Amino acid sequence: MSLDTETVRAIARLARIRVPGDAQDELANELSNILGWVEQLAEVDTDGVAPMTSVADMTWPRRDDTVTDGDCRAKVLANAPERHDGFYTVPKVVE
Amino acid sequence: MTYIIEGQTGDWEVVVGLEVHAQIASKAKLFSGSATEFGARPNTQVSLVDAAMPGMLPVINEYCVEQAVKTGLGLKARINLESVFERKNYFYADLPQGYQISQYLKPVVGEGVVVIALPGAAPREVGIERLHMEQDAGKSLHDQDPRRTYVDLNRSGVALMEIVSKPDLRSPEEAGFFVRKIRSIVRYLGTCDGNMEQGSMRADVNVSVRKVGETGYRTRAEIKNVNSIRFIMETIEHEAERQVEVYETGGEVVQETRLYDADLGLTRSMRAKEFAHDYRYFPDPDLLPLVLSQEYVDTIAATLPELPDDKNARFISDYGLSPYDAGVLVAERETAEYFETVARGRDAKQAANWVTGNLFGALNKKGLTITASPVSAENLGALLDLMADDTISGRIAKDVFEQMMDTGKAPGAIVEEKGLKQITDTGPIEEAVDRVIAGNPDQARQYRDGNGKTLGWFMGQVMKATGGKANPKLVNQILRAKLRE
Amino acid sequence: MTMLTGLTIAQARDGLDKGDFSAEELAGAHIEAVERVRHLNAFITETPELALDAARASDARRAAGGALGAMDGIPIAIKDLFCTEGVLTTAGSHILDGFVPPYESTVTANLKAGGAVMLGKTNLDEFAMGSSNMTSYYGPVINPWKAADGKHRVPGGSSGGSAAAVAARAALGAIGTDTGGSIRQPGAFTGTVGMKPTYGRCSRWGVVAFASSLDQPGPMTRTVRDAAIMLQAMAGFDAKDSTSAPRDLPDFEGALASGVKGMRIGIPNEYRMDGTPKEVENLWRKGIQWFKDMGAETVDVSLPHTKYALPTYYIVAPAEASSNLARYDGVRYGLRVPGDSLDDQYELTRAEGFGDEVRRRVMIGTYVLSAGYYDAYYLKAQKVRTLIAQDFRNAFEDVDVLLTPTTPSAAFVIGEKMDDPIAMYLNDIFTVPASMAGLPAISVPAGLSRDGLPLGLHLIAPAFDEITLFRAAAALEEAADFTARPGETGE
Ligand SMILES: [Mg+2]
Numbered sequence A: 001m002s003l004d005t006e007t008v009r010a011i012a013r014l015a016r017i018r019v020p021g022d023a024q025d026e027l028a029n030e031l032s033n034i035l036g037w038v039e040q041l042a043e044v045d046t047d048g049v050a051p052m053t054s055v056a057d058m059t060w061p062r063r064d065d066t067v068t069d070g071d072c073r074a075k076v077l078a079n080a081p082e083r084h085d086g087f088y089t090v091p092k093v094v095e
Numbered sequence B: 001m002t003y004i005i006e007g008q009t010g011d012w013e014v015v016v017g018l019e020v021h022a023q024i025a026s027k028a029k030l031f032s033g034s035a036t037e038f039g040a041r042p043n044t045q046v047s048l049v050d051a052a053m054p055g056m057l058p059v060i061n062e063y064c065v066e067q068a069v070k071t072g073l074g075l076k077a078r079i080n081l082e083s084v085f086e087r088k089n090y091f092y093a094d095l096p097q098g099y100q101i102s103q104y105l106k107p108v109v110g111e112g113v114v115v116i117a118l119p120g121a122a123p124r125e126v127g128i129e130r131l132h133m134e135q136d137a138g139k140s141l142h143d144q145d146p147r148r149t150y151v152d153l154n155r156s157g158v159a160l161m162e163i164v165s166k167p168d169l170r171s172p173e174e175a176g177f178f179v180r181k182i183r184s185i186v187r188y189l190g191t192c193d194g195n196m197e198q199g200s201m202r203a204d205v206n207v208s209v210r211k212v213g214e215t216g217y218r219t220r221a222e223i224k225n226v227n228s229i230r231f232i233m234e235t236i237e238h239e240a241e242r243q244v245e246v247y248e249t250g251g252e253v254v255q256e257t258r259l260y261d262a263d264l265g266l267t268r269s270m271r272a273k274e275f276a277h278d279y280r281y282f283p284d285p286d287l288l289p290l291v292l293s294q295e296y297v298d299t300i301a302a303t304l305p306e307l308p309d310d311k312n313a314r315f316i317s318d319y320g321l322s323p324y325d326a327g328v329l330v331a332e333r334e335t336a337e338y339f340e341t342v343a344r345g346r347d348a349k350q351a352a353n354w355v356t357g358n359l360f361g362a363l364n365k366k367g368l369t370i371t372a373s374p375v376s377a378e379n380l381g382a383l384l385d386l387m388a389d390d391t392i393s394g395r396i397a398k399d400v401f402e403q404m405m406d407t408g409k410a411p412g413a414i415v416e417e418k419g420l421k422q423i424t425d426t427g428p429i430e431e432a433v434d435r436v437i438a439g440n441p442d443q444a445r446q447y448r449d450g451n452g453k454t455l456g457w458f459m460g461q462v463m464k465a466t467g468g469k470a471n472p473k474l475v476n477q478i479l480r481a482k483l484r485e
Numbered sequence C: 001m002t003m004l005t006g007l008t009i010a011q012a013r014d015g016l017d018k019g020d021f022s023a024e025e026l027a028g029a030h031i032e033a034v035e036r037v038r039h040l041n042a043f044i045t046e047t048p049e050l051a052l053d054a055a056r057a058s059d060a061r062r063a064a065g066g067a068l069g070a071m072d073g074i075p076i077a078i079k080d081l082f083c084t085e086g087v088l089t090t091a092g093s094h095i096l097d098g099f100v101p102p103y104e105s106t107v108t109a110n111l112k113a114g115g116a117v118m119l120g121k122t123n124l125d126e127f128a129m130g131s132s133n134m135t136s137y138y139g140p141v142i143n144p145w146k147a148a149d150g151k152h153r154v155p156g157g158s159s160g161g162s163a164a165a166v167a168a169r170a171a172l173g174a175i176g177t178d179t180g181g182s183i184r185q186p187g188a189f190t191g192t193v194g195m196k197p198t199y200g201r202c203s204r205w206g207v208v209a210f211a212s213s214l215d216q217p218g219p220m221t222r223t224v225r226d227a228a229i230m231l232q233a234m235a236g237f238d239a240k241d242s243t244s245a246p247r248d249l250p251d252f253e254g255a256l257a258s259g260v261k262g263m264r265i266g267i268p269n270e271y272r273m274d275g276t277p278k279e280v281e282n283l284w285r286k287g288i289q290w291f292k293d294m295g296a297e298t299v300d301v302s303l304p305h306t307k308y309a310l311p312t313y314y315i316v317a318p319a320e321a322s323s324n325l326a327r328y329d330g331v332r333y334g335l336r337v338p339g340d341s342l343d344d345q346y347e348l349t350r351a352e353g354f355g356d357e358v359r360r361r362v363m364i365g366t367y368v369l370s371a372g373y374y375d376a377y378y379l380k381a382q383k384v385r386t387l388i389a390q391d392f393r394n395a396f397e398d399v400d401v402l403l404t405p406t407t408p409s410a411a412f413v414i415g416e417k418m419d420d421p422i423a424m425y426l427n428d429i430f431t432v433p434a435s436m437a438g439l440p441a442i443s444v445p446a447g448l449s450r451d452g453l454p455l456g457l458h459l460i461a462p463a464f465d466e467i468t469l470f471r472a473a474a475a476l477e478e479a480a481d482f483t484a485r486p487g488e489t490g491e
């Protein structure tokens, strides 16, 4: 699979990582190489094989419906690069 | 009853599917131990898990699973014994993890069916496609600051059930009835409080139109997060009209997400999406597949209350109510229970009339719900008893009821206090009748001359003279006898 | 005090119990050692004050007759992927700039509850993505082992700082995390013991996530016994981690003396790969002979899907990582690069905050999950993963434990392979299959390369059978009798 720069731009947008125009070709190359290499999996016969959902073979652990957490705004906001009046703040979003 | 949009090129019909998001009535969130209460100060119901701090992990709230299964059973739907939580990946200010934990390929509940009954139309089945569990996102406030959006994560991680209908709805009214029905079912089950003002229930509305007679579906638009039944109906109306116009002016409807602007009464495209959506769903590796046993499901099924449709049928057959009255009475579990308390051992039709007539009217006037009614079901029943054993007349009963509404007192006490007991002794009634006849010889003559209408006038006079307390039947008998003398 | 840094954890425990030295002296010796090897860049954050406080508290407990257990007073290093309350936690990334967690990971909390003394947070490949420690925002770690050519070698990765600290006698033990070999490969490169427990043995709560279905904390020590002692103190069921195994812990240290007589050691055919250097093959052959000499039986087994484990890993791990790393968006913690819009801010923050390798993996992961490619890549990989796990189950019908080399080479020169991601990925070719199946595995130092660099042998056991793994590892350690020491230590 060889990725073109258009696809690389689309992935970069989905992943929200800005890739400068002059770096896109090289990145396309790198990613194409890796994808080309992993594509050897195509030769494995997986007909009728269930995908692995969990390596752990156990029942799901559960929590009771009791309030045991939260109410720790100072901790929650402590590391925020920007906050105001108990809110996180981000550049204005227009819907 | 069919909803038709008359266009220039012919008649159009609307095709609607709904995705109802119902908040599970749990104390704690779906994957964390934070509270879910409405109206808390910003970011005070947020755990480190909800804020997606590095290394934080989800652990499922078992109660939420139970509520989802219960709701599935209430929708007469298939319960999937194995379901899988997946991550829906996208970036947004109030989505701290960068993904929403939801269910995608394997939801906990599969296909089901809901019956809606519009007035004057035969009941209709609406297909349920699925019900899945997912986390709610936080809340973005855009109007606090000219440059910033404020983010409150109190809702982040709150448990939702997304109930997805098939595209079976054909009018705004049907959609409204469908949401009411879903709300009624979840409230009966106690799995969601159905409070749309507080966002406990809201819907994504999928709308397309097609020419009458077409069988395929055309491209649909999804109107996100509509938060009242009225808005759901309005948005369908406006969006359908918009789409018809697009087609009739030679355009094509594009698949897109829109918002309903209630002030302007129109839907508008959400900001031209700079980035195409590609949610990259995959099973959440932090969670194991949700495996339920049939016994677990059966145990929940055994606790299911009687649901509105069954109750409706029973009210018609057991109490002889009209389908309309039954429908009104079962819509809310509390109303149905209230009615049954009043009707038990009494004249059920009379009970129904009092509940849907006098009680609803009075509550409406006061802006109260039935759970806040000053007149308890027991007291309303007692009032009916007072009429049945002729302690008071129907007319007095209305006055008593009004005072019950105002004071919350038992009817017996009011009757006692105000001396409203019906006069059933013939003596005092005869005395009053004699006095009225003696004082109105002209009218008495008219009656004897064959003017039957005068009897009603005499009835009124006698009742007035007895303060309304005389037993009307007796008054009638005695009046007839005496006037004929 | 030089002697104190040369002890094993077991020896230090006994010395503390006997009162030969205090925990404070032990900590002090290690704090000095940490300073002396600072040029290795093994630590991102040193916490000497906290260490001394913890050591004094330990001494007080011991004086009162209430030592908490084998780890009480033992100075250790913590991979900077574990969140530590009140102490900077970076994951080796620029994007976590200034992040001070208000919480403590379960594994470090367990260790601290057992009295362990944290010396500091060790360097690592950014977000644990790498096999060299060269992808750290905080710069590469230098392997304390010197080769004849005098060029600096990598310590391996991603837990390279932890491995280097233990090898350089700057900590009695360390903890790392292993996703595809990130404990075992640096163990082999630094002549230390690196142990990856069964997936689910140690809680992942509070560990910065790389690939959730693979990440597993484990001990890094200088002896197998020490690894058993540390694992005992780290592991255990944690209700906060849905993938944590609700199982009781066996007595790991107690298993060590049992020997391997009659044990069946599987030798997987498919691990004999073209291009593996002779010295690695020879060491493996030696290992087989050692087990035979100790009375074990060696059996050839087949793990037919071995060659697909690495490409499978490079689909599954990046896919999970692309999602796990979405939370680093400049809103709630860490680096924020302001932009005109929220999307701008996301893109600028993540472009500046993530290094090349992380960016590569996030992009690969995003791609393999995206519409139209999911089935061909991610779903396919998860199916192959089922086959890989099945291979191991089949093999363990017949044998108790598997013996393989840990790495296809000794530590390489810093800077090598950086322009060839796939060549770098091949470092983990022997360690990744066990990761894909969630199995416990260990690397034991077993010999030296031509250049005088350590090489490891690798054992893999069935799920939750760490007892057998430790038994075999202890025997292997004894047979190998690895006594060589790195050139650069803090002594
Ligand atoms: Mg939706």
Ligand SMILES: [Zn+2]
Pocket: B021, B134, B162
């Ligand atoms: Zn939804």
